[in-house]
Amino acid sequence: xxxxxxxxxxxxxxxxxxxxxxxxxxxxxxxxxxxxxxxxxxxxxxxxxxxxxxxxxxxxxxxxxxxxxxxxxxxxxxxxxxxxxxxxxxxxxxxxxxxxxxxxxxxxxxxxxxxxxxxxxxxxxxxxxxxxxxxxxxxxxxxxxxxxxxxxxxxxxxx
Amino acid sequence: xxxxxxxxxxxxxxxxxxxxxxxxxxxxxxxxxxxxxxxxxxxxxxxxxxxxxxxxxxxxxxxxxxxxxxxxxxxxxxxxxxxxxxxxxxxxxxxxxxxxxxxxxxxxxxxxxxxxxxxxxxxxxxxxxxxxxxxxxxxxxxxxxxxxxxxxxxxxxxx
Numbered sequence: 001x002x003x004x005x006x007x008x009x010x011x012x013x014x015x016x017x018x019x020x021x022x023x024x025x026x027x028x029x030x031x032x033x034x035x036x037x038x039x040x041x042x043x044x045x046x047x048x049x050x051x052x053x054x055x056x057x058x059x060x061x062x063x064x065x066x067x068x069x070x071x072x073x074x075x076x077x078x079x080x081x082x083x084x085x086x087x088x089x090x091x092x093x094x095x096x097x098x099x100x101x102x103x104x105x106x107x108x109x110x111x112x113x114x115x116x117x118x119x120x121x122x123x124x125x126x127x128x129x130x131x132x133x134x135x136x137x138x139x140x141x142x143x144x145x146x147x148x149x150x151x152x153x154x155x156x157x158x159x
Numbered sequence: 160x161x162x163x164x165x166x167x168x169x170x171x172x173x174x175x176x177x178x179x180x181x182x183x184x185x186x187x188x189x190x191x192x193x194x195x196x197x198x199x200x201x202x203x204x205x206x207x208x209x210x211x212x213x214x215x216x217x218x219x220x221x222x223x224x225x226x227x228x229x230x231x232x233x234x235x236x237x238x239x240x241x242x243x244x245x246x247x248x249x250x251x252x253x254x255x256x257x258x259x260x261x262x263x264x265x266x267x268x269x270x271x272x273x274x275x276x277x278x279x280x281x282x283x284x285x286x287x288x289x290x291x292x293x294x295x296x297x298x299x300x301x302x303x304x305x306x307x308x309x310x311x312x313x314x315x316x317x318x
Contacts, residue, residue: 005210011169040172048168051164
């Protein structure tokens, strides 16, 4: 089964295509490309959220939903579970993946750190979209301190 | 496992994105988007071709390579085999999929036939790219007579 590779290759091509055609060299063009990627991730996340095993969707608490992302969603997309989940119990969650698959093929020098955000944005959207399908509004950002470790921060938006 | 769905959703988003941002309404813009999609498919196909089971790659004949696409590649990407393979024994092959997964969610009215090409182009590139990795230059086109049946025509380019 080459499925996992298929998604990764397609993701890589998509990032490259958006960077080649959408971007002015300046920060405005890059921001536009990031927005497009995040939107695509959001819609894919929404659709995936509807297909993931329904019996697990009877969540009682917010924390259950976040655990679902770390386990079921991550396995469905990346064939592995998230490495850790922390929360301040006030609506902020930090999901850490110690070897994030979409970064793992990047060389690990510090000079590549600045290239990392464009490989994280789709997945931020994916998390936000899945949460949205599960009835939770959120803001999702990502950060990398050392490749290929990656942290996703989810801030729940109370209505 | 939501993998199959993941690829399909991402493919749908990619087609939609290219159509929304790349295209003039006219045929020139659409042709440009089709070219971009075909190129993405080609590069993903090249990369997949390098990862598919190496022991099966000791092909003696062209026909073996085409059978490999119909079986191993199709299973890796679409979790099913191609339904039929025909050839004129002069370098032209017709691969038929009676329910092509990227078309199967489209409504089946005749009025949707004209929308079909943009859902086939990535896969044409995928076939051409995998063949390229296996050392064969080709032209690949696709046609749909009635949804969701689809024929891919592979014409080998002799050097």
